[in-house]
Structures are given as structure tokens and as C-alpha cells.
Amino acid sequence: MTFKSGRHFLQIPGPSNVPDRILHAIGHPTIDHRGPEFQKISEEVLLGCRRIFKTSGPVLIFPTSGTGAWEASLINTLSPGDKVLMFETGHFATIWANMARKYGLEVDFVPTNWRHGADPQIVLEKLKEDKDHKIKSVNIVHNETSTGVASRIPEIRKAIDEANHPALFMVDTISSLGSLDYCHEEWKVDVTISCSQKGLMLPPGLGFNAISEKALAASRNNKFKRHFWDWSDMLKSNEIYLYPSTPCTNLLFGLRESIKMLEEEGLDNVFARHDRFGEATRRAVRAWGLETLCEEPLEYSSVLTAVMMPGGKGADNLRKVILENFNMSLGNGLGKVADKVFRIGHLGDLNDLTLIGTLAGVEMGLALAGVGHTKGGVAAAMEYLTEAMA
Numbered sequence: 001m002t003f004k005s006g007r008h009f010l011q012i013p014g015p016s017n018v019p020d021r022i023l024h025a026i027g028h029p030t031i032d033h034r035g036p037e038f039q040k041i042s043e044e045v046l047l048g049c050r051r052i053f054k055t056s057g058p059v060l061i062f063p064t065s066g067t068g069a070w071e072a073s074l075i076n077t078l079s080p081g082d083k084v085l086m087f088e089t090g091h092f093a094t095i096w097a098n099m100a101r102k103y104g105l106e107v108d109f110v111p112t113n114w115r116h117g118a119d120p121q122i123v124l125e126k127l128k129e130d131k132d133h134k135i136k137s138v139n140i141v142h143n144e145t146s147t148g149v150a151s152r153i154p155e156i157r158k159a160i161d162e163a164n165h166p167a168l169f170m171v172d173t174i175s176s177l178g179s180l181d182y183c184h185e186e187w188k189v190d191v192t193i194s195c196s197q198k199g200l201m202l203p204p205g206l207g208f209n210a211i212s213e214k215a216l217a218a219s220r221n222n223k224f225k226r227h228f229w230d231w232s233d234m235l236k237s238n239e240i241y242l243y244p245s246t247p248c249t250n251l252l253f254g255l256r257e258s259i260k261m262l263e264e265e266g267l268d269n270v271f272a273r274h275d276r277f278g279e280a281t282r283r284a285v286r287a288w289g290l291e292t293l294c295e296e297p298l299e300y301s302s303v304l305t306a307v308m309m310p311g312g313k314g315a316d317n318l319r320k321v322i323l324e325n326f327n328m329s330l331g332n333g334l335g336k337v338a339d340k341v342f343r344i345g346h347l348g349d350l351n352d353l354t355l356i357g358t359l360a361g362v363e364m365g366l367a368l369a370g371v372g373h374t375k376g377g378v379a380a381a382m383e384y385l386t387e388a389m390a
């Protein structure tokens with residue numbers, strides 16, 4: 001590899017770019033994770049997480065990627081043979097469902113065409129039909145990172161309430177937390193799963209479970225064996241701001257900085273910024289004469305946009321051309337949409353010019369790769385961004 005000047009454009013929908021402030025925070029000498037200095041930082045971080053998840057209850061932090069946090073959510077609350085209602089919104093929902101099956105859970109996996117989110121009406125119908133309460137939990141991916149579709153969590157909550165059903169409600173916010181509005185407590189979510197490397201602008205390595213009283217009660221009687229993922233050990237240590245095993249000390253320094261940055265900007269401003277970037281990107285896509293994978297305007301993701309290739313193939317070649325010529329990484333199509341879509345990440349640490357640079361890289365890449373399109377996507381995005389300022 002030869003030296004490439006300028007920063008690499010990491011415009012995949014996670015891991016996202018890590019801002020300098022966070023890199024510097026992580027670059028602190030490692031300290032005793034059982035000492036008083038650590039306890040102080042740990043307290044700040046554990047309480048700060050509650051504000052980010054919008055909950056007054058505990059948020060547990062495991063040294064893991066998102067997959068481990070998924071696993072913790074299932075095995076702390078359910079028992080082998082339990083029925084779980086899930087929606088095949090895309091690749092990530094499919095992996096979570098497969099994990100549940102491996103653990104011996106019975107998954108009612110509602111199909112979609114990967115262009116829509118979980119349908120609140122179907123949640124209502126499924127739960128109403130389930131008179132003897134065999135369904136123990138409803139598990140939804142908030143932002144389906146493989147498709148750029150965001151499911152409507154408050155409406156799904158409403159459906160569960162309307163059915164008057166006691167199922168737990170678990171939500172994967174791995175790629176939405178810190179980018180899309182999310183309220184663990186107000187939306188009565190029982191387990192919120194997340195991790196560090198997407199909206200929180202950190203490197204991979206921290207996984208989160210925000211838990212409700214109801215989830216905690218379920219965890220006292222459920223039947224899965226666990227040790228590393230056990231909530232009770234973690235909660236006990238967290239009472240004095242320690243951990244049962246060695247935490248990712250330096251990533252926690254980074255998390256403290258990330259929470260500071262999100263709160264300096266203001267969460268509502270962070271969400272509004274992502275919404276603007278989502279809209280600007282969709283306008284560019286439309287101007288190019290291309291189509292987004294998401295078909296439902298109410299479910300457009302402000303985190304990423306998955307763009308369909310004209311003719312249904314060639315996304316990987318386009319990404320290769322863009323990487324080689326402009327030093328920019330875009331997300332690939334995953335699972336069923338491999339090579340059919342490419343994904344533009346617009347989450348985390350970016351501003352108007354980062355987005356315009358990203359879209360310019362895509363527009364030039366479309367031309368270089370010989371993908372049929374109309375010029376003017378970047379111009380449409382610029383017009384929208386400046387309009388929104390006036």
C-alpha cells in the first residue's frame with residue numbers, strides 16, 4: 001500500500017468515524033479498573049448512558065460487539081422453548097433470529113420484502129391471536145442497517161399495549177442510538193440493545209443492555225445458564241461502579257467523551273442533523289434517477305441510505321471503483337441484497353461538507369464505473385442543505 005494523503009472517508013453505516021476528541025480520550029494511560037479514579041469515571045459513564053438511552057434504570061456495559069449484547073438480552077430474560085415474535089426486516093434481524101433459534105427459542109419470524117419495517121398492525125394481530133400468552137417477547141431492530149429502514153418503535157409499543165399482552169419488548173438500537181430519537185423508558189422497552197461503534201462514534205468493543213424492572217424480574221426466574229453475560233453479577237458490581245471482570249477501560253474514557261459531545265451539541269440537534277443528512281442524501285439519489293431500498297417515507301432511516309443499482313447488480317464494483325479512486329468506503333449489500341445495493345452511511349461525526357464530499361465521491365464513482373445515472377445529485381443535496389439554513 002502506498003501513502004494516501006487526506007483522510008480516508010469511512011462512510012459505511014458503522015463502525016463510524018471516531019472524532020479526534022474521542023481518540024485523544026482513549027489515548028489516556030490505562031488505570032487500575034478497581035481503583036477510585038476508575039470508579040469516578042465509571043459512575044459518570046453509567047449515569048451518562050441513562051441520559052442517552054433516556055431511562056432512569058440501569059444500563060449495563062459489556063466488553064463486546066453488538067452480537068454479544070444481543071445474546072445477553074435473550075439469555076437473561078427468556079427460557080428454552082419460549083416463543084419470540086420477530087420481523088425479517090433485513091440481514092441483522094435475520095442474524096438475531098438465527099441466534100434465538102440456536103438457543104432453542106421458537107421464533108415466529110414475520111417476513112418482509114426488506115423494504116419495510118416491522119408492521120405495528122401485524123404485531124397487534126399476532127398478539128391478539130395469542131390468547132394464552134405463548135409469545136414471551138417481541139424483538140425488533142429499530143434501524144435495520146442492511147436496508148436503511150427504521151421501524152416505528154412507539155407505534156409497535158402502542159400495538160403491544162392495545163393487545164394488552166404481557167410480552168417483553170426488546171429493541172436493537174445498535175445503529176440508531178445517538179443518531180435517531182429513542183426513549184427506552186417512555187416507550188416502555190424492556191431491553192434495549194446497543195453498542196459503541198455506530199452513533200456513539202467510538203471504536204467497536206462496548207455492548208449495552210438498558211433494562212426495565214420487568215426485564216429484571218424476568219431475569220430472576222429464567223432458565224438459560226450464563227456467566228459472562230449475567231446481568232445480576234454486573235448489576236452487583238455496578239452498584240459501586242465496578243465490573244465483575246476487566247472492562248474496556250480505555251473505551252470507557254472514550255464513551256465519557258462521546259456522551260459529553262452528544263450533550264454539548266444537544267441530543268435533539270444531533271437527531272435533527274441526522275434527519276437533514278438523510279433528506280439531503282435521498283434528494284441526491286432521486287436526482288441521480290436511482291431508487292432507495294426503503295419504500296416507506298415514514299420509515300426512511302436518517303442513519304444510512306441503501307441505494308438500489310439500476311439493473312440489480314454491480315454495487316460491489318462501484319464500491320471498488322470509489323475506494324480505489326477516492327479513498328472512500330461505502331457499505332456493501334448484505335445477505336439477500338448483496339451486490340444489488342450500496343449503502344451510504346451518514347451517521348455520527350460528520351458535517352455538511354463531509355456529506356457533500358461523500359455524495360460527490362458517489363456521483364464521480366457512478367460516472368467512472370459506467371453506472372447509468374443523471375448528474376446533479378450533489379447539486380440537489382447542496383440546494384437542500386442551504387435551503388434548510390435560510
Ligand SMILES: *Cc1c(COP(=O)(O)O)cnc(C)c1O
Nearest residue numbers: 065066067092143145174175195
Ligand atoms: C452492526 C449491527 C449489528 C451487529 O453488531 P456487531 O457489533 O457487528 O456484533 C447488529 N444489529 C444492527 C442493527 C447493526 O447495525
